[in-house]
Amino acid sequence: QQPVQSPQAVILREGEDAVINCSSSKALYSVHWYRQKHGEAPVFLMILLKGGEQKGHDKISASFNEKKQQSSLYLTASQLSYSGTYFCGAEASTGNQFYFGTGTSLTVIP
Amino acid sequence: DAGITQSPRHKVTETGTPVTLRCHQTENHRYMYWYRQDPGHGLRLIHYSYGVKDTDKGEVSDGYSVSRSKTEDFLLTLESATSSQTSVYFCAISPVLETGGHYGYTFGSGTRLTVV
Structure with missing residues (x-):
């Protein structure tokens, strides 16, 4: 029942x-996205409700395809x-019912 | 400005002892939650509350009990702590949308519990 995230980890410049x-x-009725820094609590980024909307938050945006039961988070110019x-x-x-996904570790390097 | 606080932040306890973790909110939300976070398992729901004295089990509720006597306070009790309950515990609150779903969760800072 836990949503599956991919990739598990990614390293970016x-x-x-x-x-x-x-x-x-x-x-799904809705999808949420959160970011958690090491040693801290998760922080809510955005929510997408069924209806296929795409939301944005600075250079971070997301889409929700309710027919496919999938959501994607887009990070641009990391x-x-x-x-x-x-x-x-x-x-x-x-x-x-509400379940958190398996998590994706994202590391941005200089 | 957190709106939600947890105590204690860290605790080390011995196997078999009871432990109570506290969560306090100032947002007046009906819904409050207790999660545990473990490597490889992500965030898993222990118990949640949808009002004073109204609570329900989550997916990993065995060995835990909760109480909510006031809107602002939600307590998590480990009746007899075991090493498998060593974890980071997060309390969370969320407002309810007009459509009935839940808006984003606000998490407390977490409690790192070690059972030795």
Whole structure:
């Protein structure tokens, strides 16, 4: 039931782009994205509701394809501050269930 | 400005002892959650609350109990701590959307618990 994220880890140079994918086996009502830096709590980035919308947050944006039960997080022109572990969170359409994804470690190097 | 605080931040306890972790919010949200985070498992839900005295189990609730006597406080108790409960524990709150789903979670700073 836990959403599967890919890739598990990625290393980027500053200025490069990255895409993180989140795939669920259940029909989804919403997808959340969070970033967690080492030793800190996860921080909410954005929520996408069913309807296929794409949202943006500075140079970080995301899309949600409810038919495929997938979401993607796009990081463009990466900065050192983008380093951390990214989690998706998926809320099922029925049953109020919410699960965090497996996580993607992203490291940005100079 | 956190709106949610946890205590203690760190704790070392012996196997078999009871342990209580505290979560306090100032946002007046109905929903509060306790998660544990372990390498390779990500964030897993232990228990959650949807109102005063209203709680329900999550996916890893065995060995844990919770209580919520006030909107602002949510307690997690390990009745008899075991080494498998060594973990980082996060409390979280979330507002409910008008459509019934949940908006983004705000997490507390976490409690690093070591059971020896």
